[in-house]
Amino acid sequence: xxxxxxxxxxxxxxxxxxxxxxxxxxxxxxxxxxxxxxxxxxxxxxxxxxxxxxxxxxxxxxxxxxxxxxxxxxxxxxxxxxxxxxxxxxxxxxxxxxxxxxxxxx
Numbered sequence: 001x002x003x004x005x006x007x008x009x010x011x012x013x014x015x016x017x018x019x020x021x022x023x024x025x026x027x028x029x030x031x032x033x034x035x036x037x038x039x040x041x042x043x044x045x046x047x048x049x050x051x052x053x054x055x056x057x058x059x060x061x062x063x064x065x066x067x068x069x070x071x072x073x074x075x076x077x078x079x080x081x082x083x084x085x086x087x088x089x090x091x092x093x094x095x096x097x098x099x100x101x102x103x104x105x106x
Contacts, residue, residue, distance in 0.1 A: 007076065008073060008074065008075055008076060009072065009073055009076070009077070010069070010070065010071075010073055010077045010078070010079050011041065011076070011077070011078050011079070012069060012070065012078075012079045012081065013041075013078070013079070013080050013081070014080075014081045014082070015027040015030075015080075015081075015082055016082065016083070017030065017031075017082045017083045017084065017094065017098075027080065027081075027082035027098075030080060030082045030084075030098050030100060031056075031058070031082075031084050031098045033053055033056055033080075033100050034053065034056065035053050035054065035055065035056065036052065036053060037052070037053045038050055038051070038052055038053075038105060039051045039052075039053065039078060039080070039100075039102055041078065049076070049104070050104075050105040051076075051077070051078040051102035051103060051104055051105055052102055052103060052104075052105045052106075053100055053101070053102045054101050054102055054103055055100075055101040056098065056099070056100050056101075057098070057099045057101070058084050058085055058096050058097070058098055058099075059096060059097055059099060060085075060095060060096055060097075061094075061095060061096060061097055064097060065099065068099075068101070069081070069099060075103060075104055076103070076104040077101070077102065077103050077104070078100075078101075078102040078103075079099060079100065079101060079102075080098075080099070080100040080102070081097055081098070081099050081100075082097065082098050083096070083097060083098070084096045084097060084098035085097075
């Protein structure tokens with residue numbers, strides 16, 4: 001029996017953009033990703049899956065696109081999420097989220 005390499009649905013990876021204590025974090029440059037960029041994801045079994053960026057959105061945290069991020073998809077897709085936009089010093093957090101939407105590379 002052949003090993004199943006991917007399944008239909010979204011893989012969601014969230015990461016910090018930065019922190020006051022430690023500076024830049026794992027998704028520090030996520031806001032610079034562009035449509036057409038390729039993203040490689042290495043699975044736990046060491047198999048690398050490549051996705052192509054379809055869209056990058058900066059959205060207010062209070063208008064997060066929950067259905068677009070977590071809803072059903074027709075094929076394997078990837079969502080990358082971090083904080084972005086202006087930093088609200090009073091709240092101690094960014095006002096927006098950066099959300100990258102990508103689909104399985106051909």
